[in-house]
Amino acid sequence: MNPAHIARCAQLAMVLEVSATPKPGNIDRDHNYTDTRFEHFLASAVGVYPVLEKAASSSSGVGSFIRHAVLESVRWQKGGNTHFGAFILLIPLVMAGGACGDTACLREKVRRVVKETTVGDAVELYRAFYDAKVKVKPVDDFSLGDRDSIDKIKKRGLTLFDMMEMSAGYDIIAEEWVNGFQKTFWCARMVREKIKTRSINDAVVLTFMEILSENKDTFIQAKFDREKAEDVSKRAGEILKKVGGDIEVMRSDLNAFDRELLYEGVNPGSTADIIIAGLFVALFGGMRF
């Protein structure tokens, strides 16, 4: 598909995700953090266009595109890191999309794009962590943003895919790379199914809750601990179970859950990243609303 089309699908995926409300614990159209606000996410999504367009006509350079997406994102807003995790999923999807006309092709192609990443891609991603001052759990003994780590990666000849394999056990974004973007494609199907009878907002919120209930959010796990992440998923599941997917009935529970997570600073950021990737796949596949 043409790169300008692909890039807009990715922009719109980011814009729709951050708009959907309430997504418990996360920034949305009605909830900001102190230094990072809804509008910072909008500006980031808009600003990153040229990197997305270029990626959509390229067959290599995953790490470099992720790094340049991060750099472009922070050039357009002062809220700091908004879409790092999302770019790690979006960039290979966008690159695959440029070579595909349908979702079946996308699924096959994105597996190949990530498999074919190089040591250079791993180095670029580490540089991106450094650029964005992202605090995440280091992979193995590679401290993020540490120049020594880059030397170690080179010495051991680790590709970006290798690094993701090492992280897949405790990071659902890395797990997506390794397992062929399973949750991403599942998310796309869910949103498309739900949008038949719901608004795009409610389709996204409900899918977010389903993903959260079925997978502990590894961003929460890294920031707090495993127990906290499991507890949040359990709570999400209880809300879904109680109301049987009727978002109107769910709304007061959702709002209470949202307030509690925001108060505790518990944000299911990885789940939001999967939603962005899933929305991209749905829009690529022709979803309109």
Place this chain on the structure above:
Amino acid sequence: MNPAHIARCAQLAMVLEVSATPKPGNIDRDHNYTDTRFEHFLASAVGVYPVLEKAASSSSGVGSFIRHAVLESVRWQKGGNTHFGAFILLIPLVMAGGACGDTACLREKVRRVVKETTVGDAVELYRAFYDAKVKVKPVDDFSLGDRDSIDKIKKRGLTLFDMMEMSAGYDIIAEEWVNGFQKTFWCARMVREKIKTRSINDAVVLTFMEILSENKDTFIQAKFDREKAEDVSKRAGEILKKVGGDIEVMRSDLNAFDRELLYEGVNPGSTADIIIAGLFVALFGGMRF
């Protein structure tokens, strides 16, 4: 400035405008109409990118770019006409922006871009009205979307600028074309001033209220009558006066005004178009938040 930069300034202007809440009577992040929703505006702003980018590297074709912007907008969402008036202001600004490095140049250049429009541009705009099924007051005896009108325009040799001169008395968008985008540049200065001490949301809302209070909204005038438009402006002025620009104090009055206008179907659409154009100029001039 480079076309990809200009196009993103325009996208972000549209996205920030529709997000700002509460903008009494208009769609915003917390208010939808029945068939047109917040997300339709987001999709339109994202979808129109390639037309904006192309316009930013062109020195002619205003009418055709407006028409193609409208067509691309409705290809990306099912909410109908979202940005017609905005495109009439944005397209010449974007074209001027592509040839300029600063705001002083932009102001000069945009005057020339609109002055140099042709009969062909007028015809294209009339075609766009037809494509978008926009209902607005016809200019003089030219019914919008009427094939006869296009023949009459050609016969009388009217340029798009001529048509805007004919409408300037009862349409503030047309007036902008004729008076050198005065309100647009004023709006840009206001937003940049207010953002020094306020969030981008509140800077936009306050500027919206100030423009509305000082100019009757001609979209309201066309839909209802002059008296209704004047009444809305008077009410906006009273709210501003009462609270001296402190948006926190203003909020309950703003919300009540908003509910009332939405209930009556009174939407200050032309004021929103000026806000978009003003935000574009501010972002073009380097505004960040």
